[in-house]
Amino acid sequence: MVKATRATQLELDTAVQALRDGDVVAFPTETVYGLGANAQHAPALQKIFTLKGRPTTHPLIVHLDNRRFLHRWAREVPPAAQRLAERFWPGPLTLVLPKADRVLDLVTGGQDSVAVRVPAHPMAQQLLTAFGGGVAAPSANRYGHVSPTRAEHVREEFGEAVRVVLDGGECRLGLESTIVACLGGSVRLLRPGLITLSQLRSAVGEVQAGPAADAPRTPGSARAHYAPLTPLRLVAGGLIERQAAELAASGQRIGVLAQRPPLGSYRHVTWINAGTRPDAYGHDLYTHLRTLDHAGASCLLVQEVPADERWDAVRDRLARAAAAAHATDGEMP
Numbered sequence: 001m002v003k004a005t006r007a008t009q010l011e012l013d014t015a016v017q018a019l020r021d022g023d024v025v026a027f028p029t030e031t032v033y034g035l036g037a038n039a040q041h042a043p044a045l046q047k048i049f050t051l052k053g054r055p056t057t058h059p060l061i062v063h064l065d066n067r068r069f070l071h072r073w074a075r076e077v078p079p080a081a082q083r084l085a086e087r088f089w090p091g092p093l094t095l096v097l098p099k100a101d102r103v104l105d106l107v108t109g110g111q112d113s114v115a116v117r118v119p120a121h122p123m124a125q126q127l128l129t130a131f132g133g134g135v136a137a138p139s140a141n142r143y144g145h146v147s148p149t150r151a152e153h154v155r156e157e158f159g160e161a162v163r164v165v166l167d168g169g170e171c172r173l174g175l176e177s178t179i180v181a182c183l184g185g186s187v188r189l190l191r192p193g194l195i196t197l198s199q200l201r202s203a204v205g206e207v208q209a210g211p212a213a214d215a216p217r218t219p220g221s222a223r224a225h226y227a228p229l230t231p232l233r234l235v236a237g238g239l240i241e242r243q244a245a246e247l248a249a250s251g252q253r254i255g256v257l258a259q260r261p262p263l264g265s266y267r268h269v270t271w272i273n274a275g276t277r278p279d280a281y282g283h284d285l286y287t288h289l290r291t292l293d294h295a296g297a298s299c300l301l302v303q304e305v306p307a308d309e310r311w312d313a314v315r316d317r318l319a320r321a322a323a324a325a326h327a328t329d330g331e332m333p
């Protein structure tokens with residue numbers, strides 16, 4: 001069934017009232033679902049961290065319905081940021097800018113910068129306009145889990161603990177926004193997303209890739225992020241079927257996320273062919289990881305994706321998920 005992408009007046013009133021009361025509200029964006037709270041209300045922000053199990057030093061993104069309110073949150077909007085906002089908002093881009101005085105430490109993690117985004121999902125737009133202020137929202141998953149791309153994923157993560165969940169159907173893109181920092185005269189890609197480095201460069205010229213040595217903290221760059229619960233291993237395309245077959249032959253249940261169907265048939269292997277198109281692959285990635293988590297496998301084998309930049313966002317999330325499987329640094333939830 002295709003879900004409505006617009007909320008009813010009653011749903012909207014309930015969600016806005018919850019935000020005004022200092023409660024959290026889960027809502028859809030075109031990337032992933034967010035767990036939102038009034039960005040000006042410290043106790044409400046605290047609830048986000050408690051629910052997610054996320055350290056308060058990890059900053060949140062402030063969501064606005066329109067870029068004309070950007071100056072309320074950023075004390076300075078460099079020309080490059082202005083151009084990126086004009087070109088990509090509303091859309092899957094987050095800008096990190098010098099913060100305005102009013103921005104709370106719980107939003108910025110105590111840093112001097114703030115992350116801001118104008119989402120394109122009609123229901124997110126409805127909520128932000130009706131609320132009339134900034135909504136701070138991380139992805140609506142527990143710390144370290146994969147992001148939710150459907151309302152039922154949010155319920156799976158939080159159950160009754162999150163009372164208001166706006167259901168806007170499946171997220172159109174399925175991977176988190178591209179994050180770009182415009183600080184100290186440079187433009188830097190902090191998290192790859194659907195907007196590629198070439199697209200950013202065509203808008204503003206020079207863009208550095210990856211965090212600077214004196215980088216602001218981004219929890220997305222913690223090794224254990226975007227992880228399914230089952231250990232995940234990246235495997236070259238030519239080896240994946242043999243490895244799956246061998247592990248399965250030793251009696252283990254194995255999950256496979258590949259880009260083609262299997263050649264043989266294996267009783268203890270759950271094989272998902274996610275295809276060769278980067279946009280469709282990215283759209284389905286988190287749903288597939290959740291499905292494979294539920295398959296009761298002891299190990300997930302994921303076929304390595306191509307090197308070209310259209311796969312940057314997917315490759316980044318898979319690398320983090322694989323690293324999480326080996327994490328011993330307490331990052332896992």
Ligand code: TXA
Binds near residue numbers: 058
């Ligand atoms: O697509 C998205 O960006 C989704 C939807 C809900 O908007 N949100 C999302 O939020 O992915 P979250 O919290 O899961 O990831 C936000 C990332 C984190 O890696 C955080 O560290 C980074 O944004 N961030 C926030 N404020 C920052 C800042 N001041 N400097 C650097 N990174 C920042």
Ligand code: MG
Binds near residue numbers: 138139147
């Ligand atoms: Mg997240």
